[in-house]
Amino acid sequence: GQQVMQIPQYQHVQEGEDFTTYCNSSTTLSNIQWYKQRPGGHPVFLIQLVKSGEVKKQKRLTFQFGEAKKNSSLHITATQTTDVGTYFCGSGNTGKLIFGQGTTLQVKP
């Protein structure tokens, strides 16, 4: 079945440094969604990408969907301590989401 792999599993950065997490699939994805889960919290929707090569920005966050629709990335510029949490990508055709394993971001002040 469809699998979504996400790397890295963990990332520690100094506040102000950039951060990127990558999501990869061996099959073409119809869409990709990104969620953020704070420690002890639940996944909160960030954005959805559906078009090949699509790029969307939310303030310091940049989301990309690959041309082949098999990979995606989330890039955070100049991280802040409020960015701490686990970032998940997910994809699904029928509504149910298949999630990656997540990338946990730690930011040192």
Added chain:
Amino acid sequence: GAGVSQSPRYKVAKRGQDVALRCDPISGHVSLFWYQQALGQGPEFLTYFQNEAQLDKSGLPSDRFFAERPEGSVSTLKIQRTQQEDSAVYLCASRRGWLAGVRGTDTQYFGPGTRLTVL
């Protein structure tokens, strides 16, 4: 309601006990999903309802897991004869619409989850 609510937030069960986890979706949301999230992992799909109809239960790990949504709103996930490997956070999510496809799908709104610990 303002968001998806779940109860209880925490549940400790002895191995072999039955548990029932409740989900109150956002009012008017047609679709409801249950996910299981093990420590350090991403959520894994369990089952999906469209109104009261259970359209997909392919993710339920065994026949000890049962979910229902009899009136198309509140849903209950029941686990019979709990085992230690059932320990996880059980997340419920609801979605306004039911259609999905190449144009993407509505946002899923997650509840706070129920943390189940089986001793």
